[in-house]
Amino acid sequence: MVFEKKELKKKSDNLSDWYTDVILKAKLADYGPVKGTMVVRPYGYALWEMVTEIFNKMFKAAGVENAYFPLFIPYSLLEKEKEHVKGFSPELAIVTIGGGEKLKDPLVVRPTSETIMYSMYAKWVQSWRDLPVLINQWNNVVRWEKRTYLFLRTMEFLWQEGHTAHETHKEAIEFTKKALEWYRIMYEEYYAIPVYVGTKSETEKFAGAETTFCVEALMPDGKALQGATSHDLAQHFSKPFDIKFQSKEGKTEYVWQTSWGFSTRSLGGLFLVHGDDQGLILPPKMAPIQVVIMPIKKSADSENSELEFYAREMQEALSNGGVRSKFDGRDEPSIGRRFNEWEVKGVPVRFEVGLREYTDRTVTIVRRDTGEKISVERGEMLITVERLLKDIQKSLFDKAKDFLTKNTHDVNSYAQFKEIMSSSRGFLRAFWCENSACEAEIKKETKASTRCLPLDSKEEKGACIRCGKEAKYRWFFAQSY
RNA sequence: CGGGACGUAGUUCAGUUGGUAGAAUGCGCGCUUUGGGAGCGUGAGGUCGAGAGUUCGAAUCUCUCCGUCCCGACCA
Numbered sequence: 001m002v003f004e005k006k007e008l009k010k011k012s013d014n015l016s017d018w019y020t021d022v023i024l025k026a027k028l029a030d031y032g033p034v035k036g037t038m039v040v041r042p043y044g045y046a047l048w049e050m051v052t053e054i055f056n057k058m059f060k061a062a063g064v065e066n067a068y069f070p071l072f073i074p075y076s077l078l079e080k081e082k083e084h085v086k087g088f089s090p091e092l093a094i095v096t097i098g099g100g101e102k103l104k105d106p107l108v109v110r111p112t113s114e115t116i117m118y119s120m121y122a123k124w125v126q127s128w129r130d131l132p133v134l135i136n137q138w139n140n141v142v143r144w145e146k147r148t149y150l151f152l153r154t155m156e157f158l159w160q161e162g163h164t165a166h167e168t169h170k171e172a173i174e175f176t177k178k179a180l181e182w183y184r185i186m187y188e189e190y191y192a193i194p195v196y197v198g199t200k201s202e203t204e205k206f207a208g209a210e211t212t213f214c215v216e217a218l219m220p221d222g223k224a225l226q227g228a229t230s231h232d233l234a235q236h237f238s239k240p241f242d243i244k245f246q247s248k249e250g251k252t253e254y255v256w257q258t259s260w261g262f263s264t265r266s267l268g269g270l271f272l273v274h275g276d277d278q279g280l281i282l283p284p285k286m287a288p289i290q291v292v293i294m295p296i297k298k299s300a301d302s303e304n305s306e307l308e309f310y311a312r313e314m315q316e317a318l319s320n321g322g323v324r325s326k327f328d329g330r331d332e333p334s335i336g337r338r339f340n341e342w343e344v345k346g347v348p349v350r351f352e353v354g355l356r357e358y359t360d361r362t363v364t365i366v367r368r369d370t371g372e373k374i375s376v377e378r379g380e381m382l383i384t385v386e387r388l389l390k391d392i393q394k395s396l397f398d399k400a401k402d403f404l405t406k407n408t409h410d411v412n413s414y415a416q417f418k419e420i421m422s423s424s425r426g427f428l429r430a431f432w433c434e435n436s437a438c439e440a441e442i443k444k445e446t447k448a449s450t451r452c453l454p455l456d457s458k459e460e461k462g463a464c465i466r467c468g469k470e471a472k473y474r475w476f477f478a479q480s481y
Numbered sequence: 482c483g484g485g486a487c488g489u490a491g492u493u494c495a496g497u498u499g500g501u502a503g504a505a506u507g508c509g510c511g512c513u514u515u516g517g518g519a520g521c522g523u524g525a526g527g528u529c530g531a532g533a534g535u536u537c538g539a540a541u542c543u544c545u546c547c548g549u550c551c552c553g554a555c556c557a
Binding site: 016017020031035090091112141143145146147152153157159225226227228229261262263264265266296297298331332333334335336337338339340341352354355356364480481 | 482514515516517518519548549550551552553554555556557
């Protein structure tokens, strides 16, 4: 049974309107007073906290430590790596006045921390014994975006940025891939969003990187979202920043570095992929509230207190079983409205506990994703919920995977390429000559840019989709968010 | 930074040929309610984005500015 949301825009009508609407109505975030800024509200921040908890466990297990570096970066530092400053200068916020005086050396509000961190790494690394350096920081960065969008593109966003330094290139590359694997796990196993994992083309890679690895996800409108990136920086920064060490052989060498980041943008993807006309659907592993318990009261007070006791005891059992739950014992608004509130917020499972359940010693359990309603014996509650949460997690992933598969096309002619890009979009696997001029033309003509070359790609003999010249690989193309 | 739309109550919006501010919803209080957006009563809430001009009189007409959203170029 489908219940109309009088106040919520429909996902099926217009994805972009629905997206903004649901974020505001679910109280995930709100617009800040400065254009392009966003306030992350407690419910949205709870999701980000989930991300930090999950990643911190992974990072720390690999020996990565958290630290904090300053927000302000001297412009002179940023200039040291040529490609880096060129890539970022159009979107920098620069402080020119401090303490009422014009600054001699303007300060950049960090757009990313390579330069400020590496200026410190140069002091800290002297010997091979100082390596590897494995540091992550959770912080905010600012990029002066011309056009912004809640979560997906804001002027200031939250992220983690990991920065490592190693003795050898091989070790650095391995670490880059390790970070990439963390990102894949976060998307696939927690966000329930299947991704393609690969490397970026020369034009799409990070300013200053040797190679950029990425995870790419598909949104319901057929556009691709770059989920996270991990960079092999080689010695591009260690040379200008003079990060040197003496090797075991007594030789002076520059370190090999990596950097990798995952931002609040990912949450935008989470909302887009799983929601429906009723609102958000959060995968159980990410949901700050996995089960909402709703006592349905009757007017006789004596019954209510026993009912409430019955329901509260259930919450305690859930909590002991490691299930995140919320008890909604409010008298107002009406029960129907409160059902809808939690649906908009995407809580995966709802318990309905009324006189019927109390009398029969049962609980009515409702799935957010399918709307399916079941009655369960009180004794079977915990095991049923645990199974249900797993089912929902899997079912959300399977659904997204199915969508991804159906919208990934092998394309062999430019006419077909254009046709798909002007209709359903999605990921297009096509041969490309790897010439950046050709890439630019394709983007201009179809809006599709190269998203990645999947890691498991096999060399083949083909002809570039646009120019017909020799091409070795099928690249993934898509319109990017 | 180009193109479009729009600024009136917390929100969504109406406001006729220019005549001095409205609705719905939300919010407060009281009572009745509770298995899918409850009912009745009552109350609070506005520099009509800002400034200037035209006029006896401007939310309404003119100009300038500011801001927001959407679509492009740019980007995590």
